[in-house]
Amino acid sequence: MTGVAVQLTGLRRTFGTVHALDDLDLSIEPGEFVALLGPSGCGKTTALRVLAGLEDADAGRVLVGGRDVTALPANRRDMGMVFQAYSLFPHLTALANVTFGLSLRGRAKQAGRAAEMLELVGISQFADRYPHQLSGGQQQRVALARALAIEPSVLLLDEPLSALDAKVRVQLRDEIRRIQTEVGTTTLFVTHDQEEALAVADRVGVMRAGRLEQLAAPADVYLTPATPFVADFVGLSNRLPGTVTGDEVEVLGARLPMISPSASPSVTALVRPESVQVTPDERGEGRVLTTSFLGPISKVTVTVGDLLVVAQVATDRLPALTPGTPVRVSLRPNPVAIL
Amino acid sequence: MAGVIARRARRQRVFRWTVLSVLGVFFLLPFVAMVEFSTRDPQTWPLLVDWPRLSERYPALAEGIVASLSQAALTALLMLVLLVPTAVWVRLRLPRLRRLIEFLCLLPLTIPAIVLVVGLAPVYAWVTYFLGGSSLTLVFAYTILVLPYAYRAIDAGLSAIDVKTLAEAARSLGAGWGTVMIRVVLPNIRSAVLSAAFLTVALVLGEYTIASLLNRTNLQVAINFLGKSSATMSVAVSLTALLLAFVLLLMLSLIGGRRRRSATAIEAAVPVPTAHKEPAA
Helix, strand or coil: CCCCCEEEEEEEEEECCEEEEEEEEEEECCCCEEEEECCCCCCHHHHHHHHHCCCCCCEEEEEECCEECCCCCHHHCCEEEECCCCCCCCCCCHHHHHHHHHHHCCCCCHHHHHHHHHHHCCCHHHCCCCHHHCCHHHHHHHHHHHHHHCCCCEEEEECCCCCCCHHHHHHHHHHHHHHHHHHCCEEEEEECCHHHHHHHCCEEEEEECCEEEEEECHHHHHHCCCCHHHHHHCCCCEEEEEEEECCEEEECCEEEEECCCCCCCEEEEEECHHHEEEEECCCCCEEEEEEEECCCEEEEEEEECCEEEEEEEEHHHHHHCCCCCEEEEEECCCCEEEC | CHHHHHHHHHHHHHHHHHHHHHHHHHHHHHHHHHHHHHCCCCCHHHHHCCHHHHHHHCHHHHHHHHHHHHHHHHHHHHHHHHHHHHHHHHHHCCHHHHHHHHHHHHHHHHCCHHHHHHHHHHHHHHHHHHHCCCHHHHHHHHHHHHHHHHHHHHHHHHHCCCHHHHHHHHHHCCCCHHHHHHHHHHHHCHHHHHHHHHHHHHHHHCCCHHHHHCCCCCHHHHHHHHHHHCHHHHHHHHHHHHHHHHHHHHHHHHHHHHHHHHHHHHHHHCCCCCHHHCCCC
């Protein structure tokens, strides 16, 4: 199966005085996995629901495979959708849930196709169970199988992992990516979890107030954010005062390249914790305030004068960085965003 | 100390049984009296279960029974056809109207039947003009009368499921609105629909005021007439109607009970799968 291209052009949607979508343009390549990321109320779910036909746009067009589907109702758009809330039909078994969409299309060999889909999502042993007999993760797997069974032209995932616990979330996230790669369906994934978006998507679209701030590969969104909002929203950033000198900004004595030029000489630079290096030094200007163990990587908060600077260090360095330790703080010359 | 506790427990037991006995006598005594009275004529009960003879001897009663049963069935049908799609639509598309619809549906409960009839009389002049004077036209009035009970039952059923998500899931899979209603919503509110239908039947079988004042026939009107000519038969039919309503309400509570029990049994029997039981990625 090969995917189709999706284009959202000039989408507008207003709820009362709130502009959920404000002239949104988005293009998804055939077979591509795009994640829409943004804070609550930024319009990402509305964009997905407009594409699904579950919400009407006030203006704009929705093109799927070059065909204008803006006026088509949801049931004729040929899209598979997995919802945030558990959406399996409670009165049907897992297998019957997956067969539901197929039966509406009058497809022969429904049971065979449904069983194949349950196999694909690794849950065929629970085919005869009812939704209330399945865990949250298992229910979302069945929902994914149900959405894929109809061979949709586009797969829509509306925060399907947000109700699951951390371990299952990571497992299922990787499963979704594996399955999407296998079936090749064009996929739009909406999430507010940046780690999730960066981990699975071919491209990540960061949304704010109904508009796309940046649509790029995960590494580009993280390393070269297009706007201060993206830099601030994606990943953790230190907000440090800096002085602009030509194309560079001087922060804590280091000269760093700027992602975008600034007209003002005094600015606030957004510096990633992994760009901050801390080294124990008796004559250092900083003092370790707290440390947080996060597995192989740990977080160290350092005070430098009135400033709080968060650094990311390898956990094996933690014993040398106990609270109160004097440290020298230096910055790697990675490009920084300016507020 | 143990003696005080034992004495208190005994006192509570005596009190419980006394209350239960008094209430039991209060409710059962009229039934016993009805049974006793209706069996004074040994012909009454055999005649009641022999439909051809009953309809020959008491044609008005037979007509009342048929009218009431037809009214009950049609009212239940009309109520479901009107209320279920409306309640679902309000939840899906017009959630802001929910309070208003609830208020409108509860209105008949606050208006006495006699006042309702005063309002309905001119309307029924038109109903008679267009549809004739059949007792089945009472179905329209009864549909309004049962709204408070039926709406509550259906609304409770819809509250137990996430109608919006289920409907949207079905729509995205290609289902039209008819399929959504028949294959997704109705199977999941089956017991609520049954509750609403049973309540409707019980209410319609016991309705007298509106039928009598609008000069229509139903079971209660027929019983009232019959009381003047054959008191024992009138009491026997009343008792049967009461028992039928009682059986319907009993079935209602049994459905509710079975649903609760089966949900509990499933939870107890099926170990809730936890995260570590997830198949490996």
